[in-house]
Amino acid sequence: MSTNTPESPTELVHQDDSLEADQTDIELERAARRKKAVIVTIAAVAIFALMWIVATTMSGTIPSIFASVIRSAVEPQTAAVAIAVLGLNLHFGFTGLLNIGQAGFMLLGAYGFAIATTRGMPLPVAVLIGLAAAAVFALLLGVPTLKLRGDYLAIVTISAAEIIRYTGRLSQLTDWTGGSQGLPGSEYRDPFVALSFFGSGSTTIGPLSYQNTGVNGWWIRAVAWSLVLICTLLVFLLVRSPWGRLLRGIREDEDAIRSLGKNVFAVKMQSLVIGGMLGALGGIVFVLPASVQADSMGRAMTFFIWTSLLLGGAATVFGPVLGTILFFSVRILIRGATGAVVPSDVLNTQQADQFSWVVVGVILMLLVIFRPQGVLGNKRELQFNA
Amino acid sequence: MPESKTSTDTTNPMADPAARLALTDTIPNVPGVSKPDPILVVDNVVRQFGGMTAVNVDHLEVQRGLITALIGPNGAGKTTFFNLITGFDRPTSAKSRFGSSEGAASWAFDGRQLGRTSASAVSKAGMVRTFQLTKSLNRMTVLENMMLGARGQSGENLLTCWLKPTWLGQEKVIEDKAKELLSRFKLLRKKDDYAGSLSGGQRKLLEMARALMTDPTMIMLDEPMAGVNPALTQSLLGHIQALRDDGMTVLFVEHDMHMVRHISDWVIVMAEGRIIAEGRAHEVMADTAVIDAYLGAHHDTDLSDDSLLEDMPGAERMHRKAEAHEEEVARKGAAATKEKNQ
Ligand SMILES: Nc1ncnc2c1ncn2[C@@H]1O[C@H](COP(=O)(O)OP(=O)(O)OP(=O)(O)O)[C@@H](O)[C@H]1O
Numbered sequence A: 001m002s003t004n005t006p007e008s009p010t011e012l013v014h015q016d017d018s019l020e021a022d023q024t025d026i027e028l029e030r031a032a033r034r035k036k037a038v039i040v041t042i043a044a045v046a047i048f049a050l051m052w053i054v055a056t057t058m059s060g061t062i063p064s065i066f067a068s069v070i071r072s073a074v075e076p077q078t079a080a081v082a083i084a085v086l087g088l089n090l091h092f093g094f095t096g097l098l099n100i101g102q103a104g105f106m107l108l109g110a111y112g113f114a115i116a117t118t119r120g121m122p123l124p125v126a127v128l129i130g131l132a133a134a135a136v137f138a139l140l141l142g143v144p145t146l147k148l149r150g151d152y153l154a155i156v157t158i159s160a161a162e163i164i165r166y167t168g169r170l171s172q173l174t175d176w177t178g179g180s181q182g183l184p185g186s187e188y189r190d191p192f193v194a195l196s197f198f199g200s201g202s203t204t205i206g207p208l209s210y211q212n213t214g215v216n217g218w219w220i221r222a223v224a225w226s227l228v229l230i231c232t233l234l235v236f237l238l239v240r241s242p243w244g245r246l247l248r249g250i251r252e253d254e255d256a257i258r259s260l261g262k263n264v265f266a267v268k269m270q271s272l273v274i275g276g277m278l279g280a281l282g283g284i285v286f287v288l289p290a291s292v293q294a295d296s297m298g299r300a301m302t303f304f305i306w307t308s309l310l311l312g313g314a315a316t317v318f319g320p321v322l323g324t325i326l327f328f329s330v331r332i333l334i335r336g337a338t339g340a341v342v343p344s345d346v347l348n349t350q351q352a353d354q355f356s357w358v359v360v361g362v363i364l365m366l367l368v369i370f371r372p373q374g375v376l377g378n379k380r381e382l383q384f385n386a
Numbered sequence B: 001m002p003e004s005k006t007s008t009d010t011t012n013p014m015a016d017p018a019a020r021l022a023l024t025d026t027i028p029n030v031p032g033v034s035k036p037d038p039i040l041v042v043d044n045v046v047r048q049f050g051g052m053t054a055v056n057v058d059h060l061e062v063q064r065g066l067i068t069a070l071i072g073p074n075g076a077g078k079t080t081f082f083n084l085i086t087g088f089d090r091p092t093s094a095k096s097r098f099g100s101s102e103g104a105a106s107w108a109f110d111g112r113q114l115g116r117t118s119a120s121a122v123s124k125a126g127m128v129r130t131f132q133l134t135k136s137l138n139r140m141t142v143l144e145n146m147m148l149g150a151r152g153q154s155g156e157n158l159l160t161c162w163l164k165p166t167w168l169g170q171e172k173v174i175e176d177k178a179k180e181l182l183s184r185f186k187l188l189r190k191k192d193d194y195a196g197s198l199s200g201g202q203r204k205l206l207e208m209a210r211a212l213m214t215d216p217t218m219i220m221l222d223e224p225m226a227g228v229n230p231a232l233t234q235s236l237l238g239h240i241q242a243l244r245d246d247g248m249t250v251l252f253v254e255h256d257m258h259m260v261r262h263i264s265d266w267v268i269v270m271a272e273g274r275i276i277a278e279g280r281a282h283e284v285m286a287d288t289a290v291i292d293a294y295l296g297a298h299h300d301t302d303l304s305d306d307s308l309l310e311d312m313p314g315a316e317r318m319h320r321k322a323e324a325h326e327e328e329v330a331r332k333g334a335a336a337t338k339e340k341n342q
């Protein structure tokens, strides 16, 4: 039972609390990180600008590949996925909730919105119904699982998302969901298109040439990317607050947070609901220029969302948006490059498309190995995986 | 430091060592003995893992305003007991929804029944614990770890948290408080480091400091000084005593008998899930049941490494008190039967 008391305890009291030395270290490191972020941003903008100039001023294979890359980067569906990724970031990046069914939230939002509109609801009400559907879904999933270990939520979300997809395809529900045919955009798109103040005609900016309003023109692009901006701002405001700190605390260790007297279950539920509603909003934007197809928001979509999040960097503010844009434009770049380099009798257009997915998969693997924190993530955080 | 405080503080009678001695003097050294002013009262808490009974506490009271040590050999059930009463585990003897409540586990903190409340509700009630295996929030800075501890943060409300002005003022106050505690725990220079980069001992310190951020009524420390260097232990023990002198109740688990003897006003000994002895440190350490529990048959080794075992007057006093208690129980029992007969 005896412990060795040191002979001269005073010798051990060398832990002086002078902050200066360490503070400069921290400042230096912060400055270095800021510098890196600036370099990454400038590089991204420069590459984009270069592609823009080449695509606008020249003609040929490479400029046309660049043009299609830029087009896919500003695609409204890219924006839609970015919004869903922002939601997943709140779940996984900040709260540590393993949601493997974000596409289910998207689909639910899309159905809620489209069905409400076809039943004559005005646009704002229809959007609210889409969001509310996702909120209720989140509550239903959260109540039984958020008290359990994290893995359970993963299993439940992936199966629930599949259940929604299969339910949407049921032929008995054709009157509501359109069954496996889905709902054509023309049935629910009009109130949104009617809101446009962009007028008719079309406008060309650089390599981008679209109708001002139209079905899939400048109007939906403007709205979609504004929503991305607003949602990013919302997430930023939330996660920098003490509430956001609570989320990260829960991600690190729920029990520690419980021991401090916080209602962990309620906070996790709030995160699940908000992230799910962002997913639903993404789903609504996703179907506006297209149609509601259950299969377009299935497991593959969840995979894209996850890839985009990891690519951009989980638990960062701009990572989700950057990651999504990168994910979709890099794939188009690979597809274009493959099509240009490999003769069509080796890989035809369809095979080139499939090949681009293979390359994306390989890139994802390399990313996880060499840059697990994503483009914008903080490497130091990863050293302390709980 | 803390000692100077004791003389000036007049609001808390327990700040006076003589008052504490006088108080503990009136308490018989009997396992499960009732205390004059218990802050925590535990009844019938049983926890079984399969066929093994890890905790089996019939009755236990913790006196308000004192530092109570909970000691016992490895595997005695101390941590499990902590988990049970702080809501991190449920007793096997918990009251079933439909069954009778007779013989069911129940415990009250500060007059509030806690048998069915969650871990966070227990903490909110003012009983805050730390963990033997530290739970530092690794990918957050030390300062963030601390600030999470503060209570009643308006910025943790989802509806208003996006408005920075609503929580900025409070945030500054919390930060100052956190820094002050950090400097006391010699962690201030680490405040911007990730908690995951701290050493084992530093994590213990951080966890204790974080628990103190909640301003608890009673703090339960599970081996707080394991791995903390002796010089710092000295100063932190002073801090714990200062907390007691300010009115906080402290219950801690510790294997280091020096520390137990140095700061505890009362010691509860647990072995194989049961409370086997209670008393002041030197009295308990002389108890043969305690020595048996710790050392098995090796009675020739002493418990607290100096000559406390020879401190027989303490042991005698203990027996005296035990006898007095038995008499008291007998008297009460007689009185009760008399009442019944009337
Ligand atoms: N989750 C569990 N499952 C099975 N047995 C358990 C579990 N938790 C604890 N035990 C058992 O309960 C007994 C008491 O364990 P506990 O951790 O409470 O001991 P302790 O008194 O804190 O010991 P130490 O001083 O070593 O920390 C041990 O025999 C242990 O093996």
Ligand SMILES: [Mg+2]
Binding pocket: B078, B079, B080, B132, B222
């Ligand atoms: Mg233990």
